[in-house]
Amino acid sequence: MTAAGYVTDVVYVPGFYPQMSPVAIRYVAALNGVIPPQTADSFRFLELGCGLGRCLTTLAAAHPRGEFVGVDLNPDHTAAVARDIAAGKLDNARIITADFGHLPDDIGVFDFIALHGVYSWVAPSVRDQILATARERLAPGGLLLVSYNAMPGWAHLQPIRGILQQYAALRTGDSAQRVRDALAYVVFMREKHAKYFEDNPRAAAYVDALVKQDPRYLVHEYMNEHWTSFYFAEVAGAFGQAGLSFVGSLPVFTNFWDLCVRPEFQELFRTTTNRLVTEAHKDFCANTAFRWDIYGKSPQMMRSPDDRLRKVDDLHYRVARSDVTLPYQANLGVVTSTVQGPLYQSLLGLLSHGRSMQLSEIIAADALRGTPSADLVRAIDAGVAMGLFDITAGPVGDVPATLPESVSIAHPFNRSILETDSLGGRSLALASALSGTGHTVGDLDAAILHELVERGRDGLSSRVATRLEASGRTLQQNGQPVADASQRSQLVEEACKAFIATSLPELVRLGIVTA
Ligand SMILES: C[S@@+](CC[C@H](N)C(=O)[O-])C[C@H]1O[C@@H](n2cnc3c(N)ncnc32)[C@H](O)[C@@H]1O
Structure with a gap:
């Protein structure tokens, strides 16, 4: 197993991305006149470079009829995914510790292959392995989702990545320590008016966003040896060589050029049907910095508008x-x-x-x-x-006019996520089999929900406030930490009321909470 220049000494951060859901991928295919794989009975989904696996496990919980396989080379990542699979009783999910060049022979072919946060960050040889996997493991009619850092949006930011990496290489400690040192140096250069920041004010502003990021994220975004950003045509060319053609992109609005491009630039889009050309121009007009693209193997095109009703009416x-x-x-x-x-x-x-x-x-x-x-x-x-x-993914339910005092959470995966991640400082996703995707809730709302299902409504806000104090997590108001304990209790009480009035009915509707 080889990391080929990818960092392995620091574990990544967990994250759920709704773009990865088969529901979103299938919808974009249908929107672009491509018949997507059917998911009603069974389907197979492979995630390459799944990190801590929150997309894989959340989607497995949301699609009990799908079979989900995740691959990652970092054993600390895969051990965490294995724990989530066991705690969530996800017998439709499997995690494999391997690099993309050494996938087990028996994994078969897939209706969906997805990779987020991987393609721009790995060595050219690893990208070749990804393309070989796409060629060999995607079923005919299957869809592949790939995300990457895109040009020209990255043009003015690339030098920051360069200086971060070069400075970090001079430092000692693990990758998290070195990226912290490197970022402190970049902040120093900006404060001292290094000419690059004077000439590129948007790059100077970008440093503020970096300072707020979790160092583990910064390590995986910036410390890999082979980091690259791509023009759309380069990626489309590489996947074309692997036998895949471009289908469309996420978010959904990116498939509508008139939502991405100002009217004065729209003439080209009216007169050119070549998608490779229009996508490149769109990225320029919108200064795209990140793309989520969907490719298909031997995509079957819809022949009439009725095909959409026949094939994707689920x-x-x-x-x-x-x-x-x-x-x-x-x-x-x-x-x-x-x-x-x-x-x-x-x-x-x-x-x-x-x-x-x-x-x-x-x-x-x-x-x-x-x-x-x-x-x-x-x-x-x-x-x-x-x-x-x-x-x-299917019909979403109605909510009774009055919710009962006591509610429960049916899926063991959602229960285990609430138990481990409430008040962890970052939002978390709960799986809905009705919507076929994950639904993100803030970590304070997660703690409120956890208390609600465990011990009911009596004394809810004081229990959540006690948990908050014990966790050491700060509460913020107008971007400032709230120092006063009684003000914190007041905010928690308001958060509980708002949660019960608006978030809880939605979670019931989605079948995540049972009333
Ligand atoms: C930036 S992380 C993204 C993780 C996850 N997809 C997410 O979005 O949260 C990239 C992941 O790819 C994995 N990876 C990098 N190179 C790999 C390779 N050659 N084979 C398998 N996994 C690899 C890393 O260990 C890491 O977990």
């Missing part, structure tokens, strides 16, 4: 937030777009109270009678892109 749509009103505005980086009008008003009415519906049900709804189905599908897709609507 997906459901719902209103993303209960407080949404029209006109609804979204700024997705460069362009501000507005959603309004009677069609969206009817859709919001139809999908009210957190209810989800299939595309075919929406098309057949009385409230929308007379609207051509193509217009409806377009409106739904644009609404998803702008964050007005969400996609779920």
Whole structure:
């Protein structure tokens, strides 16, 4: 097993990324006219470089009919994943300690392969192994998701990565100590007005973001020997050589060039159909720094709009937030777009109270009678892109008007995550088999939920406040730590009330909490 220049002395941070969910990947394929793998009965999902495995395990808990295999070379990572698999009773998940060049022969082929935070950070030889894995292990019709640091958004930041790495190489200690020293040096250079920072104010501002990061994240982002950022065409070329073609990208809005590119640049997009060209221009117009791209092996194209109803009608749509009103505005980086009008008003009415519906049900709804189905599908897709609507794996339930005093958590995985990670200082994701993905809650909300299911509502806020004091986790208000204990208790009480009023019903709707 070889790390090929990838850091192994410091463990990474846990994280869940909804982009990794088969629901999101399948939706983007459908949006781009590609028939995605079916997931209703069974499917196989491989994650390369799964780190602490929170995507793998959360998705395994959310898709009991899928089979999930994770690979990572760091045994400390895989031991943590194995613990989560055992505690969560995930008999549909398997973790393998190996480098990508030495995958076990018996792992077979997969409907989905996903790798996040890997492709830009590994040696060229390891990228070749990833491409070979894609070629050999992705089933025909399968989809692959790859994320990477992109150009031109990284252009003004690359020198910071260079100086961090060069300075760290002069220091002693483990990678976390060396990256801390290197970052302190970069801060010093900025304070002393090194000309690079004078000439590149956005790079100077970026240092503030770095200082707030967990050193373990900084190690894995910046300390790898072979860190690279890519132009879209380079990655598309490499996967093309491996027999895969570009399908689309996440987040969903990136598939709509008019949501990414200001009107004055849109002529090229109207006249050019070559996606390789338009993606490159889009990245330039939007100064893209990070991409999540989906590739397909021998993708089967939809032949008519009805194919979407025939092949992907298991997906459901719902209103993303209960407080949404029209006109609804979204700024997705460069362009501000507005959603309004009677069609969206009817859709919001139809999908009210957190209810989800299939595309075919929406098309057949009385409230929308007379609207051509193509217009409806377009409106739904644009609404998803702008964050007005969400996609779920299946029907999402209703919530009783009054929730009972006592609630429980059915899935052992969610119980074990709450037990280990509440008040850990970072948000955590709970798995929903109804939505087919993870739902992120803050670590204070996680502690409130944990107390609620363990010991009920009586004295809830004082129990959470006691736990907070014992944990040493600081509470912040307006970006400042709250020093006064009674003010902290007050904030905890407000957090408990808000949790019960808004977050709890949503968790019940998603089937994460049972009422
Ligand atoms: C930045 S981390 C991302 C982890 C995870 N995907 C996430 O987003 O939280 C990259 C991971 O790839 C693993 N890795 C790097 N090179 C590898 C290789 N050649 N074979 C297997 N795993 C590798 C590292 O150990 C690390 O856990």
